[in-house]
Amino acid sequence: MKFRSSRKDQAVPRLELRMAGLSVLIAVVLTIIAGRLYYLQVVQHQSLAELADRNRIRLRRLPALRGLVFDRHHRPLVDTVPSFDAVVVPEDTEDLSDTIERLEKLLGGSNIAVRLQQAEDDERPAYEPITVEEHLNWNQVVALETHQLELPGVSLQVTPRRHYLYGEMAAHLLGYVGEVTRNDLRHLVGYENGDQIGKFGLERGWENFLRGGAGGQEIEVDAVGRRLRLLREIPEQPGDGVVLTIDFDVQQAAEQALGPQSGALIAIDPNTGYIIAMASHPAFDPNIFTGGISPANWRRLMTDPSHPLENRVIQGIYAPGSTFKIVDSIAGLQDHTLTPSTTYNCPGGMWYGNREYRCWRKQGHGTLSLHRAIVESCDVYFYQVGERLGVDRIAEWAHALGLGYKTGIDLANEKTGIIPSSEWKRKRYGERWYPAETLSVAIGQGYVSVTPIQMAQVAAEVANGGIRYKPQFVKEVIAPDGSPVQSYPPVVERRLPLNPVDLDFIRDAMCDVVNGPGGTAHKAALPNIVVCGKTGTAQVVAEKQGVRIDEKNMSAAERDNGWFIAFAPKDHPRIAVAAIIEHGGHGGSAAAPGVRDVLEKFFALYPAGLPTTPSAAPAHPQIQADASDQRED
Amino acid sequence: MAAIDRRLVLHFDWTLFGLSLCLAAIGVVSVLSATYQGPHHALDPLVIHQLTWIAIGMLFMVGAVFFDYRVLGAYAYPLYAVTLGLLAAVAVAGHSTGGSRRWINLGVIHLEPSELAKLALVLVLVRYLREEPPKGGWRLQHMIVPGLLMAVPVGLVLKQPDLGTALTMVLITATLLFVGGLNWRTLTVLAMAAVLAAPVAWHYMKPYQRERLVSFLDPHSDPLGSGYHIIQSEIAIGSGGELGKGFLKGTQARLNFLPEQTTDFIFAVFAEEFGFAGSMLLMGLYVLVIARGVWVARHARDRFGALLAGGITAMVFWQVAINMGMATGMLPVVGIPLPLVSYGGSSLIAMMAAMGVLISINTRRYLF
Incomplete structure (x- = not known):
């Protein structure tokens, strides 16, 4: 059986033709790349630019210093002290479970994973830090600071904490504060997850005066979540003080x-x-x-x-x-x-x-x-x-x-x-x-x-x-x-x-x-x-x-x-x-x-x-010197 | 090399020379951007290094012009043998970074032999293919020698492991065989064989390479793992927009969201700061280099020069295509430098020497 090859098969391939063929291939490939660049840089620009900003900008809320409470002579009864808390941004960690493990070893805590899960269940917005351990003592603060580089996504946060100077004294009158609940967040304006709110007593009744206005920071961070610089800041407004009639x-x-x-x-x-x-x-x-x-x-x-x-x-x-x-x-x-x-x-x-x-x-x-x-x-x-x-x-x-x-x-x-x-x-x-x-x-x-x-x-x-x-x-x-x-x-x-x-x-x-x-x-x-x-x-x-x-x-x-x-x-x-x-x-x-x-x-x-x-109170006469005379027994 | 021929100066290819320097300049700008820490920080040593490599590269480029490229045919096999030796040395005593051995520490510089190997492979293949192909073109039986010539360095490079360079070598070989006159039917058979070989290749891949392939198919399957590089690169390029964020204003690169920002992902650094306009300028420069290369190949005086020009052009083209395809998320992450732009002495010097050879071929068509 005679097999007739095509002419193409018989001819000696010409280099110029093959080079021309290669040129077509090159043109096609480079056009595809150019098209892809157009898609990314022009069509998708907006959303990718937003992603870039989300990468680098962290919004940090600056909780306002809650107003102080004084007795009638302006002696403080309630003040606000700094508390060092460990916070975690899971998105910034490299290996979350490893970070948790290291952190637990470092701080001696054991419910870090639970608290992270809790925050996720509460529909925490992305990149919002989760407080995993409050009131760190000095040793814990030092430990965290020195191991900062090995723990991307973990940082130290200074939070003002309510402090009742005399403990139980007038507790029912002063009341207490607590973290705002998810239920509260639905109908309250200006509160965010993690904010403190007055729950009882004066703290609750005078909430609007005491709370002040939260500020905010736009912070630029790098890929491991390190703070690089402050882009913008709205300073917080400290809350008003309340002077009681209590002595x-x-x-x-x-x-x-x-x-x-x-x-x-x-x-x-x-x-x-x-x-x-x-x-x-x-x-x-x-x-x-x-x-x-x-x-x-x-x-x-x-x-x-x-x-x-x-x-x-x-x-x-x-x-x-x-x-x-x-x-x-x-x-x-x-x-x-x-x-x-x-x-x-x-x-x-x-x-x-x-x-x-x-x-x-x-x-x-x-x-x-x-x-x-x-x-x-x-x-x-x-x-x-x-x-x-x-x-x-x-x-x-x-x-x-x-x-x-x-x-x-x-x-x-x-x-x-x-x-x-x-x-x-x-x-x-x-x-x-x-x-x-x-x-x-x-x-x-x-x-x-x-x-x-x-x-x-x-x-x-x-x-x-x-x-x-x-x-x-x-x-x-x-x-x-x-x-x-x-x-x-x-x-x-x-x-x-x-x-x-x-x-x-x-x-x-x-x-x-x-x-x-x-x-x-x-x-x-x-x-x-x-x-x-x-x-x-x-x-x-x-x-x-x-x-x-x-x-x-x-x-x-x-x-x-x-x-x-x-x-x-x-x-x-x-x-x-x-x-x-x-x-x-x-x-x-x-x-x-x-x-x-x-x-x-x-x-x-x-x-x-x-x-x-200066009110309706009548001027009081001096105490009678002979008051004791009135005692009859 | 005796006295300098006047015609060499007269017919010097200033176009290719200029284009090469433009690309190298973009490289310096991008390396500067990628390493910029702020106005109060000293210039990063990488920028100085890059400038040094460019200076050395220019010596090679100009030197190659005065060197008769036809002599290279005679040196092809010895050069090939030397690079194979270097690749083998890497396997034995190589300097490892990021889980793979690619460098040999030569004291002053870290030599990356795989960059030289690409050039040596081009040379040795061209040497083999410089004879006119038979009627109908090269057939399967002619493919044994070039196949082996390719397989040895590819195997050594895969051992490092360096998937990107291996892929480039395969593509360069394929291109040269096609240009050199491969029989159409053989071409089809080989293409089909390549497709069938894919599962086998998968089997021999390192876990991290497989991971990269999977994450390339769906980068969002693991956004903090392997897909991270692709996503961050796309974000960098896309956030540049039409005109870019401006020189030194790219946040993706400066804040380290981009991986390998001075080498494999240098394009993303550039595209973020100079936008679509910058990307098109860079692509335009490559298009001009490649078009010039194709032109040189078609106008070369002899078949050896034509194939050599074609091979070098193919090398530039495939690296550009793979690197940009990778940075824009169209190809899996395989480490490969962007020709003349990426940081790195070996790749820069090898590429500038290759450009010198290209200029030499173009210049010498008037000499004989």
């Missing part, structure tokens, strides 16, 4: 007065409504919340049966006990169902309906008028005052004095307590009011419950002639340079048209509670200042109404709550106090001594009264 020394006295006991103490300036001290025990150390509370600490706080997170001053609701007799007295005197000369006989108990309502004093008080009834806190006397008034009149006057309502203090979750009335019972239980229940109400038992701050207000109203101020604890907000931003003048909520003669009578009686013969609160007496007060001993366990159990037979949890409300001095009062000691027993022995210490401290510091802001 540091008086606050400390209040904390000491409560000591290890559960309870609350609040001191108010009756002429302004400014809170001088406010303590709730048991307390917590707000520092443990800073930078994220550990799960163990959180569990401990949440499961503690003594509820350390509760601010008992505004959230603790207690039966007012005999302190409520002040409310009865005002109601009766104003309603003219009671006069100073009204007398009742106390044989140690009283039969009403088909059972006996007992007086705390088994042997009875005999025949007595209003003055001695208050001084000696006769229950039988006030059963009859209450019976004459009826529950609805009592409720009306209690409401007028501010009980049963929130005081309006700028703290979250204030409780109202309960001031019962026939309508209240119908609504609540669908039952009519039994007159016998009024007797319990009259001595501050039964359905009645109040908060310590409400009782402090009642004391203040008696002291100042019936003016109800909004309780405030912030005097002013000041800019970082000290210039005023906002001030908080006293706010009058209501002026009760109380008869001054009646009030003088009640004040006299309250004076004798502390200073007079048979008074229940002699332990609150001060040598140079005439202190006026009223004790209260409120039952905790649900006892049969009117039946008093012997204190000695009670377990600690069943013991009565001890109340003491007071103001001083008697003329032109400058401070009003309410205190409760849970399960402390009798108010005169449990609460009165603590209040005395607070008053003593206050008058040692302010012999002429508080230098109040």
